[in-house]
């Protein structure tokens with residue numbers, strides 16, 4: 236499968252007076268054409284900073300300090316980490332689009348939908364205002380906004396959260412992205428609206444064939460939507476693979492703990508739920524050795540607190556796991 240995004244050894248940190256926050260600490264992941272990858276993990280594990288790093292949208296004083304973010308463009312793969320501003324803008328405009336948890340924060344309160352989505356289109360394509368407006372009306376219809384000819388002249392504050400998220404998705408689609416990054420796109424919405432937005436994302440994905448990176452802390456959403464899943468803990472991917480493999484037979488103790496903390500997917504089982512023991516440590520107090528060791532049920536003293544595990548692949552299944560239990564070479 237052709238790769239649309241390849242993240243390798245990505246590091247992003249925030250240098251603060253209190254210390255250095257290692258928000259992203261060596262992330263490796265790839266997304267193939269048309270693939271849906273869910274990125275899961277508890278809050279604070281670096282999912283959002285990783286996603287923003289891909290588009291070079293990290294807030295100050297955040298800085299990418301290492302690694303590569305290779306994106307397929309018309310001229311081959313471009314590395315966003317070292318790309319010039321023109322290439323970065325071109326990737327944001329035509330290759331990768333992003334939607335956020337809070338659509339309001341990503342939209343201007345001062346402009347109508349027609350004006351802001353139309354401007355986004357005109358930034359990257361030589362179309363007239365009238366053409367852009369017609370495109371916006373078409374897009375609003377495609378994302379299921381009723382009466383798009385009227386809504387096009389509304390301001391964000393006139394819309395409900397769900398409608399605004401649809402408008403945000405319309406704006407993201409306006410550039411025909413090859414990859415859509417959706418960062419907790421339904422977390423701020425009520426359950427019914429959540430389901431509608433997920434359905435919309437899935438049908439748009441199928442219709443356009445774009446790849447999707449869906450960031451969610453909800454394992455049910457990941458199971459329902461994704462082909463593959465990457466589990467993040469403290470700035471690294473600790474396990475990845477096809478969603479059926481990872482959820483049916485998790486290998487990493489963190490993945491196992493996450494799965495025990497939610498109702499069995501689809502079974503309605505009454506097995507007692509156990510939250511993951513302890514808390515995510517703050518990213519400027521990253522434990523030595525395996526970052527998960529203070530919370531791990533399978534902790535091996537003298538090993539897990541000393542050496543950081545490297546990703547191990549196989550045997551017999553795609554994907555990798557970073558845990559010393561799976562490293563043959565450990566003594």
Ligand SMILES: Nc1ncnc2c1ncn2[C@@H]1O[C@H](COP(=O)(O)OP(=O)(O)O)[C@@H](O)[C@H]1O
Pocket residue numbers: 249256257258276277278279280281282283284285294295296297517518519
């Ligand atoms: N602007 C920022 N300044 C300082 N620290 C930040 C900033 N944004 C995120 N962080 C820190 O980076 C880590 C990862 O955060 P984030 O990517 O938002 O996690 P997630 O999306 O998985 O909940 C957290 O420890 C968070 O506190």
Ligand code: SF4
Pocket residue numbers: 487488489525526527528529531532533534535539544557558559560
């Ligand atoms: S390396 Fe050790 S502490 Fe880390 S997840 Fe594996 S068993 Fe647990």
Ligand SMILES: [Mg+2]
Pocket residue numbers: 282283284418419
């Ligand atoms: Mg986040």
